[in-house]
Amino acid sequence: MKEIAEKVVAGDVRTVARLIRDIDDGMPHVRDALKRLFPHTGRAYVIGITGAPGVGKSTLVDQMISHLRKNGKTVGVLAVDPTSPFSGGAILGDRVRMQRHSMDEGVFIRSLATRGHFGGLTQSTRSAIDVLDAMGKDYILVETVGVGQDEVDVVRSAHTTLIIVIPGMGDDIQAIKAGILEVGDIFVINKADRDGTDKTMSDLRLMIDMDQKKYKDGKWKPPILKTQAVFDQGVKELMDTIEEHRLYNFKTHGDLPFRKRKDRVGQELAEMVKARLIEEVIGGLVESGAFDMVVEEIVSGKLDPYTACERIVIPVLGKRP
């Protein structure tokens, strides 16, 4: 394990690739490597990119990589796709756009689908971020499909979160905009040549302004940018705005490494404990066959699931000091 950690810190691509795959597969042995890597983390700047399907996230990420590379920065990309457990290959086609960077040693791109049984998507993503961070990447771009609770949790691991929308997404977008307002640091209207861009802009502006009491006292107020990622239009301005937000973060939180800020640490630790408990408790019962016996009792109508749950949980918790 010590050797794995050393190789990661030395930037060995094959070791990093294998470790991230093992994280994604929920292999228990990764924990020791992660412990050893943790002291080497805290230097990378993490950018979350989220938005509904079809808004052009991959194209935008591809352009962002180019801009960062032009400035001499190394880049790690994690494409987080919780839908792919069902069909592992689906994601590859989608990442084809980023392939032009695949021969660049300063760029490392991986997909995460979290095929591990009980470990959460958020946990796997954070561990993978740690690995790319320890590997020495300057920027880590985390792209997530959709805007469910999982995705919201994932982008909470980012220093700067971009919410990507396109014009004319319909009324339902209101519900989403409200939900992600809190996690969005920068809003991007992509495909901004389309009809309805001004309407989307004013809708977003209204949503943000409604929360204006939160933006007093110099607090960051999410700007709204227009891009046409496919033509690299507006991407330079986006990168400048990300840099502004980075400086704002630094001013607000000082040089305290991001992952070591108290609110984040608490949330991340809670999630890690959660993943472990499930793995051990349910995993153990499944292996011994005890879980199956309880399921049979419910199926045959002898037991209700709420009582069954207590039968499993109480022996575990009853013995705590």
Add this chain to the structure above:
Amino acid sequence: MKEIAEKVVAGDVRTVARLIRDIDDGMPHVRDALKRLFPHTGRAYVIGITGAPGVGKSTLVDQMISHLRKNGKTVGVLAVDPTSPFSGGAILGDRVRMQRHSMDEGVFIRSLATRGHFGGLTQSTRSAIDVLDAMGKDYILVETVGVGQDEVDVVRSAHTTLIIVIPGMGDDIQAIKAGILEVGDIFVINKADRDGTDKTMSDLRLMIDMDQKKYKDGKWKPPILKTQAVFDQGVKELMDTIEEHRLYNFKTHGDLPFRKRKDRVGQELAEMVKARLIEEVIGGLVESGAFDMVVEEIVSGKLDPYTACERIVIPVLGKRP
């Protein structure tokens, strides 16, 4: 608690509303009511409706309610919106379309946002389904925003799952389509007057056909329907197709109540145990202040989060028989 269960079974709307709110808020006292209600569940037919924002799910659900009511069926609707914890009110505007049914005693509509701390969205939704089922609703429509892992889990609780798309959602839709193929029983192209409907139809058809080996031996092959929900076009055909799928389910699984089928029971029990463990273990540590102390140690650099996790988990699990 006995009284609550009795009132739910008698169809008392105020009791049901309060119980679902308490489920959503993660109140521990709901467990006893749910235990008592379980023997009264297993009769309702549950339809999941999912798809990206802007595809017109609420409008479609509204029309589905009308069709079911015309056939004399009672209907419960759960609008599951994991984004609303951040802004409780956001969802209301979106449900305005269903308001015309709000005076109909045969219809009961509620939103779930899962404000409870450690209980999962899926668990809350299943418990709320149990309540509406015990209340005597013939059909329960569960509408979810987005297509993240949470949503996929939620729709797994449905007898029939509709995946709603609209024409021209872009390339990324491929990734989603692959992810939800496994949970989609019927695909609906809504807003089917728009450009690109034929393209979306043939894309979906291709995706489904690629999996054709799964559809041998009389296995259900997801049909693709076109609707314009806003004009009630195609909704009758959709309801007929749902009925066909209901009969297929019955033929395949007999009269075994849905929630008592072995695969479902196992999955649901695992999730319930998960929610309880988190609630008790982390909830307990937070209350005693122990969690905060560990967080401080990580923040100050004395401890890495992976080791901290073991310190919490091992005392709990080490004492198991």
